[in-house]
Amino acid sequence: MRRALPRAGRRTVGAWCFVDHMGPADVPIGVGSDVGPHPHIGLQTVTWLLEGEALHRDSLGSEQLIRPGELNLMTAGHGIAHSEEGLGARSGRAHGVQLWVAQPDATRNGAPAFEHHDDLPRVEMANGEGTVLVGAFGGAASRARRDTDHFGIDVALRIGAAELALEPTFEHAVVVMEGAVEIDGAVVRPGHLGYLPVGRDEIALTVTEPTRLLLLGGAPFEARISMLWNFVGRTHDELDLAHDQWMAGDDRFGVVRSELPRIDSPMPPWRRG
Numbered sequence: 001m002r003r004a005l006p007r008a009g010r011r012t013v014g015a016w017c018f019v020d021h022m023g024p025a026d027v028p029i030g031v032g033s034d035v036g037p038h039p040h041i042g043l044q045t046v047t048w049l050l051e052g053e054a055l056h057r058d059s060l061g062s063e064q065l066i067r068p069g070e071l072n073l074m075t076a077g078h079g080i081a082h083s084e085e086g087l088g089a090r091s092g093r094a095h096g097v098q099l100w101v102a103q104p105d106a107t108r109n110g111a112p113a114f115e116h117h118d119d120l121p122r123v124e125m126a127n128g129e130g131t132v133l134v135g136a137f138g139g140a141a142s143r144a145r146r147d148t149d150h151f152g153i154d155v156a157l158r159i160g161a162a163e164l165a166l167e168p169t170f171e172h173a174v175v176v177m178e179g180a181v182e183i184d185g186a187v188v189r190p191g192h193l194g195y196l197p198v199g200r201d202e203i204a205l206t207v208t209e210p211t212r213l214l215l216l217g218g219a220p221f222e223a224r225i226s227m228l229w230n231f232v233g234r235t236h237d238e239l240d241l242a243h244d245q246w247m248a249g250d251d252r253f254g255v256v257r258s259e260l261p262r263i264d265s266p267m268p269p270w271r272r273g
């Protein structure tokens with residue numbers, strides 16, 4: 001997989017998108033700590049816990065506790081704000097990931113939305129078990145909203161060999177959350193993202209310890225995205241406007257009922273100095 005690691009500047013794998021300042025080593029995000037109200041545009045947040053609990057609040061009025069095995073899916077569209085309270089103290093630890101999905105032009109200026117799913121379909125595998133978060137895999141389909149042709153599956157694997165069928169028109173990424181797998185002769189551990197370009201119809205995994213990973217995939221995204229902090233768009237002008245409106249308290253993002261302090265948007269790097 002070394003050969004296939006994302007190049008510097010890669011932003012998307014299908015519609016899955018990764019923060020600009022985040023190297024592949026930083027993709028899994030701890031959600032065990034509190035994050036005060038902050039805005040998003042043009043993306044979906046996908047929250048998935050391995051341990052602990054977190055409380056989501058947003059400017060639509062949603063208030064949702066999330067536990068391991070459940071999915072929180074927030075669609076920002078034209079604008080939303082939210083907060084996350086890590087509740088690890090209640091149950092020991094909080095450990096999970098929050099990933100982003102870029103929205104296509106068809107929906108990115110549309111209404112914000114929030115979904116919670118606690119009945120995700122599971123698929124049996126030769127050497128483990130999968131949970132389909134988004135899209136379809138192995139004959140099972142999630143009911144979670146998706147605006148492009150993409151999927152995400154949590155895979156729990158036992159020590160041994162595993163082979164997963166891939167859709168050759170998709171590009172794929174492997175995010176290891178716990179354990180270690182060998183793919184194409186390279187070991188992928190937590191904090192590393194393996195990238196597989198379009199054209200692959202299978203992935204062979206050698207599992208050297210019990211492993212939890214996310215397999216993400218999708219049709220190459222329709223556009224080159226531009227990112228600033230929590231905003232995904234196409235142009236600096238759009239990102240500048242979102243920044244200015246958040247800092248001005250514009251009602252584009254609504255109000256989150258949270259005790260946590262609101263987080264300021266950092267000045268865009270192209271406007272500094």
Ligand code: MN
Pocket residue numbers: 038040045082230
């Ligand atoms: Mn957020």
